Amino acid sequence: MTFLFPVLALGGTGLVCGVVLAIAARKFAVTEDPRVQEILEALPGANCGACGVPGCAEYAKAVAQQKLPIDLCKRGGAATLARLSALMGVKAEARERQVAIVLCQGDDSRAVRRGLYNGLADCVAANAMGGDKGCRYGCLGLGSCARVCPAGAIEIKPGRLAEVHPDLCIGCGLCVQACPRGLIRLVPESRRIHVLCRSRDRGPVVKKLCSVGCIGCGLCAKIVGNQGIRMEGPLAVVDYGVQLENDEVTARCPQHSIASRPGRRQA
Structure with missing residues (x-):
């Protein structure tokens, strides 16, 4: 019996903390735009940084959030531009390379x-x-x-x-x-x-x-x-x-x- 109370107290504390964390995780969860992954798959994956951001993943997020235009990926060329245009529903004219x-x-x-x-x-x-x-x-x-x-x-x-x-x-x-x-x-x-x-x-x-x-x-x-x-x-x-x-x-x-x-x- 001497050890029962501490065990119950510790278990109860853990249970309360778990419930609080679960509620917080649900309340403050950040939902990622599903287009981010689709945009990332459309990019060449070179991570060259020519678009002005550190890599393709960051560029995909910026495009999905409409913070950057869809025509900054030079390596992808016209094919990538066409895919991003379809994904984002934005018309983009292919410029001369x-x-x-x-x-x-x-x-x-x-x-x-x-x-x-x-x-x-x-x-x-x-x-x-x-x-x-x-x-x-x-x-x-x-x-x-x-x-x-x-x-x-x-x-x-x-x-x-x-x-x-x-x-x-x-x-x-x-x-x-x-x-x-x-x-x-x-x-x-x-x-x-x-x-x-x-x-x-x-x-x-x-x-x-x-x-x-x-x-x-x-x-x-x-x-x-x-x-x-x-x-x-x-x-x-x-x-x-x-x-x-x-x-x-x-x-x-x-x-x-x-x-x-x-x-x-x-x-």
Whole structure:
């Protein structure tokens, strides 16, 4: 009998606590939108973060709660967009796919290097020190862009120049954010004519530093009547809002700074 009372007291306390917890669990239960799992299954599962949130699960929740639009998954493409549109009952027009391009041709055979960089193999770190390239606008070629690419679409060529393979590019834009010199841009995949230079130096300086750098002669802009290419100070810049098909600008560029690069091949 001595032990009976403590046992009953302890058992009663446990029973009361269990009842309280059961009531609390029912009252404060959070019901998850069943669409979250359906949305998650529609996503590619790459967890690349290109949509702006840490992973596909978080993006699925944000879409279900209508906190983010349904067209942010670049890797999924048109097929994923169509499934999310059906699940959410939202119409979304498929936009032209974007591909990244590196606006520089200055590899070691074309561009001057002013020294030997032996620091951390990271473009941001090298850029903070000025880099070892003579052109302060050129590609550092240390692969920061390639390391963040979830599709393996960027190759660092032997001459220390980054190059995007358009057939592999998913247009996520992570490489654009990774480049400390702003050399990578997302462009519509149908655009094939590009000024592959970002130097703002004057012509004589550019010629000393890079054999394929834009010298700001303005010939290309004159050929197209400033429709598709315009001059921004000493640099020719392509207006990707215009479908530029004039191959004369490529052929007549004295520095060969303008190149014709195909976008993603059609399947």
